[in-house]
Amino acid sequence: MNTTIDAGARTTSVQLRAIGCDHRVTAAGEVDPDLLRSTLSTRLAELDLAVSRFRADSELSRFNRLSREAYADGFVSVRMPVGTVFEQAMRAALRTARLTGGLVVPHLATQLAAAGYDDDLDIVRRRCDHAEVGATSGTSPVGPLPQVDDVRHEIVAAAGTELDLGSSAKAWCADELAADLADELGTGVLVSLGGDIATAGPPPDGGWAVDVEDWNSVVVQRISVTQAVTTSSTMVRRWTRGGQEQHHIIDPRTARPARTPWGQISAAAPDAVQANAATTAAVILGDDAPVWLEERGVPARLQARDGRCVHTGGWAAA
Numbered sequence: 001m002n003t004t005i006d007a008g009a010r011t012t013s014v015q016l017r018a019i020g021c022d023h024r025v026t027a028a029g030e031v032d033p034d035l036l037r038s039t040l041s042t043r044l045a046e047l048d049l050a051v052s053r054f055r056a057d058s059e060l061s062r063f064n065r066l067s068r069e070a071y072a073d074g075f076v077s078v079r080m081p082v083g084t085v086f087e088q089a090m091r092a093a094l095r096t097a098r099l100t101g102g103l104v105v106p107h108l109a110t111q112l113a114a115a116g117y118d119d120d121l122d123i124v125r126r127r128c129d130h131a132e133v134g135a136t137s138g139t140s141p142v143g144p145l146p147q148v149d150d151v152r153h154e155i156v157a158a159a160g161t162e163l164d165l166g167s168s169a170k171a172w173c174a175d176e177l178a179a180d181l182a183d184e185l186g187t188g189v190l191v192s193l194g195g196d197i198a199t200a201g202p203p204p205d206g207g208w209a210v211d212v213e214d215w216n217s218v219v220v221q222r223i224s225v226t227q228a229v230t231t232s233s234t235m236v237r238r239w240t241r242g243g244q245e246q247h248h249i250i251d252p253r254t255a256r257p258a259r260t261p262w263g264q265i266s267a268a269a270p271d272a273v274q275a276n277a278a279t280t281a282a283v284i285l286g287d288d289a290p291v292w293l294e295e296r297g298v299p300a301r302l303q304a305r306d307g308r309c310v311h312t313g314g315w316a317a318a
Helices: 033-051 059-072 084-099 109-114 121-128 166-185 272-295
Strands: 011-018 021-028 077-081 147-149 154-158 189-193 196-200 208-213 219-225 228-233 238-241 244-247 262-269 300-304 309-312
Touching: 011 033, 021 033, 021 166, 033 059, 033 084, 033 166, 059 077, 084 147, 084 154, 084 166, 084 272, 166 189, 166 196, 166 228, 166 272, 196 272, 219 228, 228 272, 262 272, 272 300, 272 309
Parallel strands: none
Antiparallel strands: 011 021, 021 189, 077 154, 147 154, 189 196, 196 228, 208 219, 228 262, 238 244, 262 300, 300 309
């Protein structure tokens, strides 16, 4: 999803590519772009060091190693103290699990690796494209939901549990960054982190103009945003494993990539964590997604791989 600013609007905007995604911060009025850029860069670096699945020195990687070792040594559970960023990102992930009734959970790293996504996506694609048909690894059942120890500030989980917070961590970071910048600058702010858009402070007249792009980078709709909007896609992070197309959204009910007709789903909500929870759950729900979204009053745009579109919750009027 691309952010488009009216050429006549008085705004300040900076862009940055990091952790494999494009990011953007836009503030209403004239503010110091170096402040926006340095703040964005710092927050992304902190998030990466806390929850990256592909950095050996991240807290998340250390937790996953500790969990594997605990399981191998016969322990039932594992716990590890974590910093503020990891803890808050984990709380956002647990909130997502509650919002979706367990459809979107943070402990599917083992299942994601079994589908072939255990390294940088370019490496995964090169390696898996040459995998033999039928070589897809088996999957592990999904265990109990991890928890946060509020007193000790520790993550607690069943031994062997491996975490992947990618579904909600960027959305949480977008919410936090937008709120903090709006408070510091005293103006409206839009933050877009890899397609997860959060806003805070007074928006421009008529709202922030946001272009919704499909997986071919074709603009399919322009909407006015005053809160948050996110997009989940099964068409961007794709690779071949054992002769079969795979994607990165795991259905915890099957422990495999979700079987879904939807190539892309966008949804609006009061904050990016809620919007991301809705879009990810809707991908997993497949044909049942429109009813699930309507029952919760979520404005959403669902685009099937064949181009068919469905709107819920008043999205068409956006």
